[in-house]
Amino acid sequence: MHSLIIHMSSSTARRPNAERLRDLLPGAELIEAVDGRDAARVPDVEPLTGTLHRPHYPFPLRPAEIGVFESHRRCWRRIVESGWDYALITEDDLRVDSARLDRALALIRDHANPEMYIRLPVKQREKPVETLARDGDMQFVLPRVIGLQCICQVVGRxxxxxxxxxxxxxxxxxxxxxxxxxxxxxxxxxxxxxGNAEIAGQIGGSTIQTKTRASGKLAREFKRALYRMQVALRPQAF
Known part of the structure; x- marks a missing residue:
């Protein structure tokens, strides 16, 4: 298994954790994160308003979100060009439980294939419609509604x-x-x-979230809830 850790080298607060992950994860290397504020760094992606797909997305893409998206695309491209069956892709604010991660990767080795995208989330909110395998209290599942965050995942070629x-x-x-x-x-x-956890708050905070004025929070939360309801109407099925 190869591991790719997304990290912006200018982020000195996150560097120690990125290096810790590089030491802990199998076959790990740091992948330079893309700065979404620099249009020259994302020449092969056309960012649009939220009307490309349905349901429409109610918020404009922030530069940091563009950078995160292109950083993941950079990792996907590395998997394809290297001919790897899989790679573990993480962001640099991840904390792992090494013993539990080893068990999770063993489940993947035994039951996955290179066509799969497999999340190892920090929040245990997804409800399965199919269980592929178990190891004690750990489950390899197809969730009804796919959860958010891309802090840790195994991506097949x-x-x-x-x-x-x-x-x-x-x-x-x-x-x-x-x-x-x-x-x-x-x-x-x-x-x-x-067993994964997010530690952004301990190493400089989120690189994506921005402050919203109190007057706009209620409208934003209403739009977010409405959007998530529309996504939930399109569940995965086996």
């Missing part, structure tokens, strides 16, 4: 090829687009109980 083809134009964040299996033609599986 076939999945990477499919996702690159589907994302030459983008109109929403990468985790939001990945929920749209009817657009990408890519099912997304999940390992529940992998």
């Amino acid at each position: 076939g999945a990477a090829t499919r996702l690159l083809a589907a994302t030459d134009r983008i109109d929403r964040p990468v985790d939001t687009l990945l929920q749209m299996h009817w657009v990408t033609d890519q099912p997304v599986h999940t390992i529940l109980g992998a």
Whole structure:
């Protein structure tokens, strides 16, 4: 198994954790994150307003979200060009439980294939419609509704090829687009109980979230809830 850790070298607060992950994860290397504020760094992607796919996305893409999306595309491209069957892709604010991660990767080795995209989320919210395998309290599942965040996942070569083809134009964040299996033609599986945690708050905070004035928070939360309801109407099925 190869591991790709997305990290912006100018982010000194996150560097120690990125290096810790490089030491812990199998076959790991750091992948330079893309700065979405620099249009020259994302020449092969056309960012659009949120009307490219249905349901329409109600918020404009932020430069940081464009950078995160292209950073993941950079990793997908690396998988395809290297001819790897899979790679573990993480962001640099991940904390792993090494013993549980080893169990999760063993489940993947035994039951996955290179066509799969498999999340190892920090939040255990997804409800399965199919369970592929178990290891004690850990489950390898196909979730009904795909969860958000891309902090840790194993991506197969076939999945990477499919996702690159589907994302030459983008109109929403990468985790939001990945929920749209009817657009990408890519099912997304999940390992529940992998023991991962997000530690952005301990190493400088989120690189994506921005402050919203109180007057706009209610309207934003209403739009977000309405959008998520529309996504939930398109569940995965086996």
